[in-house]
Amino acid sequence: MFKVKLNFFDEYKIILIVLVFLSCLPFFMSTSLATEILIFGLFTSGFNILLGYTGILSFGHAAYFGLGAYTAGFVLKNCFGSVWLALFGSLVVSAIMGIILGFLCIKRKGVYFAMLSAAFANMFYFLALSPFKDITGGEDGLKEIPILMLQFPFRLSLSKPLNVYYFVFVLFVISIFVIWKIIHSPFGKVLKGIRENEERMKACGYNIKNIKIVSLVLSALFSGLAGGLYTIYLDYVPLRTFQWLTSGRVVAMALLGGTDTFIGPLVGAGIFLFIENTVSIVTARWEIFVGALIVLVILFSPGGVTGIFKKKN
Amino acid sequence: MIFGYSINLLVMQAILGLSLGAIYVLMASGLSIIYSLLDIVNFAHGAFYMLGAYGIYFFLNYIGNFYIALLLSIVIVTIIGMITEIYLLKPLYSRGDPLHPLLLTFGLSLVFPDIIKIFFGLIGKNVNFPDQMIGAIYWKSLVIPKYQLFIILISIASISFVAILLKKTNIGMILRASTRDSLMVKLLGINVSRMWTLGFMVGTAFAALAGGMMAPLVSAIPDMGVSIILPCFVVVVVGGLGSLEGAIISGIIIGETVSFVSLFAGAYSDVVIFVIMAIVLIIRPRGLLGQIGRKG
Numbered sequence: 001m002f003k004v005k006l007n008f009f010d011e012y013k014i015i016l017i018v019l020v021f022l023s024c025l026p027f028f029m030s031t032s033l034a035t036e037i038l039i040f041g042l043f044t045s046g047f048n049i050l051l052g053y054t055g056i057l058s059f060g061h062a063a064y065f066g067l068g069a070y071t072a073g074f075v076l077k078n079c080f081g082s083v084w085l086a087l088f089g090s091l092v093v094s095a096i097m098g099i100i101l102g103f104l105c106i107k108r109k110g111v112y113f114a115m116l117s118a119a120f121a122n123m124f125y126f127l128a129l130s131p132f133k134d135i136t137g138g139e140d141g142l143k144e145i146p147i148l149m150l151q152f153p154f155r156l157s158l159s160k161p162l163n164v165y166y167f168v169f170v171l172f173v174i175s176i177f178v179i180w181k182i183i184h185s186p187f188g189k190v191l192k193g194i195r196e197n198e199e200r201m202k203a204c205g206y207n208i209k210n211i212k213i214v215s216l217v218l219s220a221l222f223s224g225l226a227g228g229l230y231t232i233y234l235d236y237v238p239l240r241t242f243q244w245l246t247s248g249r250v251v252a253m254a255l256l257g258g259t260d261t262f263i264g265p266l267v268g269a270g271i272f273l274f275i276e277n278t279v280s281i282v283t284a285r286w287e288i289f290v291g292a293l294i295v296l297v298i299l300f301s302p303g304g305v306t307g308i309f310k311k312k313n
Numbered sequence: 314m315i316f317g318y319s320i321n322l323l324v325m326q327a328i329l330g331l332s333l334g335a336i337y338v339l340m341a342s343g344l345s346i347i348y349s350l351l352d353i354v355n356f357a358h359g360a361f362y363m364l365g366a367y368g369i370y371f372f373l374n375y376i377g378n379f380y381i382a383l384l385l386s387i388v389i390v391t392i393i394g395m396i397t398e399i400y401l402l403k404p405l406y407s408r409g410d411p412l413h414p415l416l417l418t419f420g421l422s423l424v425f426p427d428i429i430k431i432f433f434g435l436i437g438k439n440v441n442f443p444d445q446m447i448g449a450i451y452w453k454s455l456v457i458p459k460y461q462l463f464i465i466l467i468s469i470a471s472i473s474f475v476a477i478l479l480k481k482t483n484i485g486m487i488l489r490a491s492t493r494d495s496l497m498v499k500l501l502g503i504n505v506s507r508m509w510t511l512g513f514m515v516g517t518a519f520a521a522l523a524g525g526m527m528a529p530l531v532s533a534i535p536d537m538g539v540s541i542i543l544p545c546f547v548v549v550v551v552g553g554l555g556s557l558e559g560a561i562i563s564g565i566i567i568g569e570t571v572s573f574v575s576l577f578a579g580a581y582s583d584v585v586i587f588v589i590m591a592i593v594l595i596i597r598p599r600g601l602l603g604q605i606g607r608k609g
Contacts, residue, residue, distance in 0.1 A: 107598060115550060119546050119547050126584045129583070131581055255416060288427035290420075290423055291424035294416060298420065
């Protein structure tokens with residue numbers, strides 16, 4: 001695919017600048033849009049472990065995002081409204097689902113895996129829609145989540161948008177740091193090796209299947225966490241978290257930002273949501289812009305926005 | 314009486330399932346033809362299906378004859394497919410990454426429904442049944458709905474037509490050869506790129522035919538493509554990617570399963586096909602008739 005040419009320190013600095021910028025984002029735009037950018041930035045970064053670094057396209061990440069969101073909502077409703085327990089639940093459930101789907105279909109390559117993951121994610125949509133209506137609330141989504149209070153390490157009301165933003169921001173920074181560490185560890189190098197030449201990695205004695213499953217599970221973990229945070233931010237779980245468009249949106253965000261850089265997915269999520277928000281004020285037909293954007297990026301700049309900058313270097 | 318249902322009802326349900334299966338077969342074989350020729354999983358296939366349904370609504374208003382409107386709708390959608398292939402997909406082939414065309418067609422699958430929403434509005438459009446196809450045929454004590462029979466027969470006819478085209482004619486031979494080794498075919502002095510366009514057109518024609526025939530049953534809705542594309546992926550995966558025969562068998566199996574499960578346990582009718590897919594993946598990962606060694 002693409003070669004990563006950016007210097008380690010360069011990218012390190014850029015990420016720091018972006019994080020500082022994100023920390024004062026609510027002062028530039030509406031807090032809800034800023035929170036959404038953080039959540040989807042995390043979601044897209046988690047997704048990109050799979051697409052950008054391992055080279056596997058999943059079209060079903062809505063499954064992990066949705067499971068994370070619904071699990072958090074369920075725990076908040078039934079277990080004393082503990083925020084940490086809810087997020088822990090999202091992590092566990094989405095990771096388990098990553099393992100199951102990994103064992104079922106990780107051996108299928110390329111477009112085959114894309115179709116399989118899309119189909120399985122859609123299964124969750126239909127499961128949430130009618131057979132499990134009593135738990136998920138069906139078409140209305142999961143409602144009546146109690147007013148959220150953070151009890152530990154200090155008391156913080158999560159009903160104020162700005163509080164929610166900074167709560168999400170702290171978890172976002174921690175997760176981004178963890179993802180950074182994973183990508184730049186020896187394990188991260190193995191993932192890139194699989195992306196570049198799978199046969200050769202096999203010949204080097206790596207167990208490709210297990211490594212791919214671990215990569216999928218890591219990706220599912222962060223997607224699930226993003227889903228859990230989405231529940232905390234919305235105070236409600238909409239059915240659209242499981243929709244096929246959610247999977248498509250995260251693919252579009254990663255693509256728009258550029259999948260071959262660490263910062264790309266974050267930039268992509270920011271630009272995507274900003275455009276979507278601006279266009280949806282003017283017209284209800286924002287999907288046409290999103291679709292056209294994907295087509296244009298693929299045709300003219302497959303490296304995404306960050307890819308444009310790299311060409312100039 | 315079986316399980317408390319009369320035999321007539323079960324036969325009726327089997328015919329409904331067969332007609333649904335025929336639609337799946339048409340869609341899945343379109344996907345399969347495109348995949349085996351161009352190595353593209355066409356995520357916009359559902360959008361072409363939707364365009365087929367709107368095409369018949371549009372032409373029916375002007376012409377009034379269902380069959381001519383269906384034909385015109387197929388022609389128009391096929392031309393749209395041709396333009397898509399030539400101007401959008403062709404530049405991507407040289408990159409050698411099968412994910413790029415997939416993502417591009419995904420982008421198109423968002424664009425087409427929105428264009429339709431702008432011109433025809435959000436609400437679905439009703440398409441009338443052709444006059445001759447209202448009602449049912451009564452044979453002994455069985456009731457066979459005419460329109461479902463029409464869908465089944467047209468599907469059989471068009472699939473056999475393309476199968477004969479592929480197996481018996483020169484063009485079919487070239488098409489099959491270019492799925493195996495397009496470089497060799499190119500070396501023989503044949504314009505392979507034109508063959509790819511032809512293959513894509515056949516695939517979109519199938520999608521448009523399926524959409525056009527479904528229009529009277531479900532009426533034309535902008536988002537109808539999304540609800541058909543994922544079951545079709547399941548059909549293709551179960552049958553084996555790139556296999557026409559596999560698509561036919563699994564399309565019928567899944568159509569019948571959906572039909573009977575919706576009779577016995579309505580809430581699970583959308584979920585059951587994914588369960589079938591999971592079972593097939595565990596027992597036979599390459600699909601029922603998928604070949605070992607083909608990519609994927």
